[in-house]
Amino acid sequence: METKNTVLDIENLSVEFHVDGEIAKSVTDVTIKLHEGTTLGLVGETGAGKTTTALAALNLIQCPPGVIKADKIEVCGNDMLHAKQHELEKIRGKDISMIFQDPMTSLNPVFDVGTQIQESILLHEKLSREEAWEKAMQMLELVGIPRERGHEYPHQFSGGMKQRVVIAISLACTPKVLIADEPTTALDVTIQAQVLEMMKELRDKYGTAMIMITHDLGIVAESCDYVAVMYAGRIIEYGTLDEIFNNTRHPYTEGLFNSLPNIHNRVGKLKPIPGMMPDPRSIPEGCAFADRCPYATDECRRTLPETLKVNDDHVVACLRYNEPDFMIERSRKNG
Amino acid sequence: MGEVLLEVKNLQKYFSTPRGMLHAVDNVSFTIEKGKTLGVVGESGCGKTTCGRTILRLTEPTGGQVLFEGKDVSKYKGRELAHLRRDMQIIFQDPFSSLDPRMSVSQIIAEPIKYNKLLHGKEAIDARVLELMDTVGLSRRMVNSYPHELDGGRRQRVGIARALALNPKFIVCDEPVSALDVSIQAQILNLLDELQDSLGLTYMFITHDLAVVNHFADDIAVMYLGQLVEKAPAEELFDNPLHPYTKALLSAIPVPDTHAKNKRIVLKGEITSPINPGEECRFAKRCLYADDCCKGKGPELVEVKPGHFVACHHCGIANQ
Amino acid sequence: MAKKNEVKSEKVVIRSQGREIWRRLTKNKGAMIGLAIIILLTILACTVDLFIDYDTQIAAIDAKHRFVDPCAEFPFGTDNMGRNLFIRVIYGTKYSLFIGVMGTVFACVVGITLGLLAGYYGSPVDDVIMRIIDIIQAIPAVMMGIVIVSALGASMTNLIIAIGIAGVPYLTRITRAAVLTVKNQEYIEAAKAVGLSEAAIMVKHILPNCVSPILVAATMQVAQVILAASSLSFLGLGVPVPSPEWGSLLSAGRAYIASHAYLCLYPGIAIVITVLAFNLFGDGFRDALDPKLRK
Numbered sequence: 001m002e003t004k005n006t007v008l009d010i011e012n013l014s015v016e017f018h019v020d021g022e023i024a025k026s027v028t029d030v031t032i033k034l035h036e037g038t039t040l041g042l043v044g045e046t047g048a049g050k051t052t053t054a055l056a057a058l059n060l061i062q063c064p065p066g067v068i069k070a071d072k073i074e075v076c077g078n079d080m081l082h083a084k085q086h087e088l089e090k091i092r093g094k095d096i097s098m099i100f101q102d103p104m105t106s107l108n109p110v111f112d113v114g115t116q117i118q119e120s121i122l123l124h125e126k127l128s129r130e131e132a133w134e135k136a137m138q139m140l141e142l143v144g145i146p147r148e149r150g151h152e153y154p155h156q157f158s159g160g161m162k163q164r165v166v167i168a169i170s171l172a173c174t175p176k177v178l179i180a181d182e183p184t185t186a187l188d189v190t191i192q193a194q195v196l197e198m199m200k201e202l203r204d205k206y207g208t209a210m211i212m213i214t215h216d217l218g219i220v221a222e223s224c225d226y227v228a229v230m231y232a233g234r235i236i237e238y239g240t241l242d243e244i245f246n247n248t249r250h251p252y253t254e255g256l257f258n259s260l261p262n263i264h265n266r267v268g269k270l271k272p273i274p275g276m277m278p279d280p281r282s283i284p285e286g287c288a289f290a291d292r293c294p295y296a297t298d299e300c301r302r303t304l305p306e307t308l309k310v311n312d313d314h315v316v317a318c319l320r321y322n323e324p325d326f327m328i329e330r331s332r333k334n335g
Numbered sequence: 336m337g338e339v340l341l342e343v344k345n346l347q348k349y350f351s352t353p354r355g356m357l358h359a360v361d362n363v364s365f366t367i368e369k370g371k372t373l374g375v376v377g378e379s380g381c382g383k384t385t386c387g388r389t390i391l392r393l394t395e396p397t398g399g400q401v402l403f404e405g406k407d408v409s410k411y412k413g414r415e416l417a418h419l420r421r422d423m424q425i426i427f428q429d430p431f432s433s434l435d436p437r438m439s440v441s442q443i444i445a446e447p448i449k450y451n452k453l454l455h456g457k458e459a460i461d462a463r464v465l466e467l468m469d470t471v472g473l474s475r476r477m478v479n480s481y482p483h484e485l486d487g488g489r490r491q492r493v494g495i496a497r498a499l500a501l502n503p504k505f506i507v508c509d510e511p512v513s514a515l516d517v518s519i520q521a522q523i524l525n526l527l528d529e530l531q532d533s534l535g536l537t538y539m540f541i542t543h544d545l546a547v548v549n550h551f552a553d554d555i556a557v558m559y560l561g562q563l564v565e566k567a568p569a570e571e572l573f574d575n576p577l578h579p580y581t582k583a584l585l586s587a588i589p590v591p592d593t594h595a596k597n598k599r600i601v602l603k604g605e606i607t608s609p610i611n612p613g614e615e616c617r618f619a620k621r622c623l624y625a626d627d628c629c630k631g632k633g634p635e636l637v638e639v640k641p642g643h644f645v646a647c648h649h650c651g652i653a654n655q
Numbered sequence: 656m657a658k659k660n661e662v663k664s665e666k667v668v669i670r671s672q673g674r675e676i677w678r679r680l681t682k683n684k685g686a687m688i689g690l691a692i693i694i695l696l697t698i699l700a701c702t703v704d705l706f707i708d709y710d711t712q713i714a715a716i717d718a719k720h721r722f723v724d725p726c727a728e729f730p731f732g733t734d735n736m737g738r739n740l741f742i743r744v745i746y747g748t749k750y751s752l753f754i755g756v757m758g759t760v761f762a763c764v765v766g767i768t769l770g771l772l773a774g775y776y777g778s779p780v781d782d783v784i785m786r787i788i789d790i791i792q793a794i795p796a797v798m799m800g801i802v803i804v805s806a807l808g809a810s811m812t813n814l815i816i817a818i819g820i821a822g823v824p825y826l827t828r829i830t831r832a833a834v835l836t837v838k839n840q841e842y843i844e845a846a847k848a849v850g851l852s853e854a855a856i857m858v859k860h861i862l863p864n865c866v867s868p869i870l871v872a873a874t875m876q877v878a879q880v881i882l883a884a885s886s887l888s889f890l891g892l893g894v895p896v897p898s899p900e901w902g903s904l905l906s907a908g909r910a911y912i913a914s915h916a917y918l919c920l921y922p923g924i925a926i927v928i929t930v931l932a933f934n935l936f937g938d939g940f941r942d943a944l945d946p947k948l949r950k
Contacts, residue, residue, distance in 0.1 A: 045516040221589065221590060
């Protein structure tokens with residue numbers, strides 16, 4: 001890895017939700033380091049804890065019922081864990097920003113889109129209203145919307161256009177870190193292509209570091225430099241894009257690849273992962289994936305796997321790699 | 336050529352809106368052979384869902400014919416319609432809203448049986464419910480569960496069991512996996528595949544995700560703003576897409592492979608409004624190849640190769 | 656298939672819905688208390704004529720015992736004509752419970768039906784029904800009651816109709832709003848696809864999913880109806896004057912509230928207990944019907 005500025009630093013983050021006397025462990029021991037200009041893909045199924053991790057990075061989790069524990073959550077050197085409310089408000093939007101999945105609900109229907117971008121600029125930068133409006137219009141053009149449409153209201157835009165507006169708002173103050181939570185899931189494929197393309201351009205232009213939360217490995221392959229695979233609240237495999245895709249180690253990651261319909265291979269039958277993710281209220285004591293894992297041994301059900309180093313760019317949390325010859329099928333094929 | 340189960344001729348469905356007529360489905364024609372799957376692909380608002388519902392008579396068609404086993408079902412009423420409902424079923428996209436939250440799994444699956452009086456007596460019905468649950472791979476102990484207690488995959492299995500309860504011949508699958516996680520998605524796709532083999536079902540598989548139908552469909556029809564723009568056997572369509580929209584759609588799918596050299600066609604331009612669309616090709620405003628010819632009369636669906644139909648001025652007969 | 660591993664030849668019992676709801680209802684303490692009070696009041700209402708003699712104990716005036724404060728002989732005291740308030744309140748159950756329940760039932764039957772039709776079919780059925788509802792709502796309830804009772808004659812049935820109609824607009828609106836949110840759900844379409852008729856869809860799928868707001872509205876309605884009956888009785892259009900219907904006891908006692916507050920207190924308590932019982936039962940019933948709340 002190159003030595004770049006670390007813009008997001010999360011160490012041993014755990015998030016629990018205490019509801020009705022039960023404890024749901026949403027995120028456990030997650031460590032993420034993000035450098036300037038890089039994109040991390042956070043992959044996993046519904047309920048794996050991806051969004052909770054992101055919200056914790058912004059310190060946006062409702063406490064109670066949430067309980068956040070972490071050694072460190074830093075955004076551009078700002079301690080998010082112990083910051084006061086007004087400090088947090090300054091950091092959010094300026095240093096770190098988030099795009100939510102549904103563009104339909106993230107915009108206020110009673111203000112025109114230009115005003116909404118202008119507002120977020122005024123909040124963080126000392127500009128006059130005119131200057132802020134001018135900057136808002138530049139942002140609109142940047143995301144590919146003609147400035148004449150700045151006076152239009154959200155309902156006059158299509159889904160893809162709305163998501164562009166949301167991105168324009170998030171990027172208006174050129175944050176160092178942008179967390180995109182399934183930014184294109186609600187969009188059509190051809191529109192998704194446009195939005196992804198645009199996000200890539202913006203990242204290159206501003207050097208923004210991004211966390212791309214998605215369940216679509218295709219999007220990861222196209223837009224990310226690093227990949228973290230989450231399962232039942234833990235990161236079970238972490239590494240560079242190339243390592244994760246071409247040197248897959250964890251059985252769950254392999255399962256994800258096998259369940260994907262591939263447009264270049266019509267004949268192969270899909271191999272789904274059997275069963276489903278454990279309930280966050282009753283995560284088994286051993287490896288959480290053991291019950292669905294074709295390689296699991298009794299040992300896996302008892303012992304929590306530690307994170308093992310595959311090489312400098314790749315870690316995996318699987319017990320079987322303690323055995324010298326163990327290798328999952330996908331790696332055998334690729335290797 | 337196998338036996339044709341369903342034939343759709345010039346199907347039309349318009350909705351009247353305050354701003355004019357919305358052409359949701361416009362002159363769509365296709366046939367599905369018995370035991371085969373037709374994949375209908377398109378983006379939101381292209382009319383694929385409306386098309387499926389119009390065939391099932393969940394909404395009334397504005398015009399055109401739907402021939403099921405040779406008989407025009409678009410005029411069926413009363414008892415005939417009730418009988419038709421036994422032969423044609425639907426699996427819905429959203430497993431959250433397609434199950435009545437007030438009914439237990441057994442009630443949901445039993446309802447079509449009871450209502451159509453297929454079986455009589457509690458014991459016979461209960462036995463059938465359990466049999467159906469086995470068929471779709473639902474554990475029997477969930478029989479008294481309510482939808483909110485199940486996860487998405489299991490809910491979708493309940494929806495499938497309900498559709499199978501009437502022993503249908505034809506099922507419209509309306510995006511049955513798009514609301515599910517990938518690993519669950521594959522489970523459901525495999526289940527549908529197995530059911531097709533064992534029960535001899537015919538599917539119309541509606542989806543926005545070309546990668547999903549790739550594994551599944553024998554033929555694929557691509558819709559754009561209410562019209563069929565291309566229809567071909569699946570292999571042919573993937574290997575040799577002709578319509579510019581199909582090409583863009585194919586290239587837009589993100590491929591989970593770091594080596595893929597994906598030359599993406601990014602579409603630009605405004606989407607034509609489906610309300611009172613003009614005569615011209617509806618894709619022309621976003622098309623890379625559009626010229627004056629496209630602004631005239633819209634292209635007809637033409638057979639360019641055996642089984643491969645395309646509606647485009649530039650890749651139809653002129654191309655040959 | 657992986658999931659098929661789960662399927663073993665287990666013995667399973669399919670529970671019927673009615674029994675399931677009853678089971679959940681019996682677990683709800685509030686609902687059971689409410690139900691017990693309702694049953695008690697109903698028994699009381701049906702049997703008062705067996706142990707209370709109308710002519711001597713209700714209608715007779717006793718000038719010697721006017722305004723006796725509550726004591727052992729007259730637990731609730733006596734009124735301005737020396738009548739035993741305790742007996743009058745007990746006897747009043749017969750009228751008030753009947754009027755309260757039947758008035759609400761009438762409002763519910765008419766209101767829910769109209770709301771269902773208006774919500775499900777939409778324009779133009781909706782427009783016609785809702786305009787009629789607007790007109791009913793524009794007329795003051797008491798005036799409407801006076802008109803109906805004077806037109807049809809003063810009787811218990813006409814009183815119930817008159818009071819019931821006043822509650823119709825509220826229930827229609829509540830039902831219609833609930834139907835509108837439910838009718839576009841996919842399970843309605845799914846029911847259509849398996850061949851259910853529109854009537855069956857409305858009764859089996861739409862109504863059960865609208866039941867929460869309707870039940871709340873209906874239980875509130877019971878109190879409204881009992882009080883509305885009193886204003887008509889006050890005008891001489893309801894239950895004939897000496898009959899101790901709770902509402903009229905309350906309005907008769909109002910004149911003496913400064914000096915003899917108990918005249919209002921006890922009939923008031925009777926109304927409160929009845930309304931509370933219906934509320935408790937209504938809430939419990941609503942929860943029992945909702946599978947999401949089952950444990």
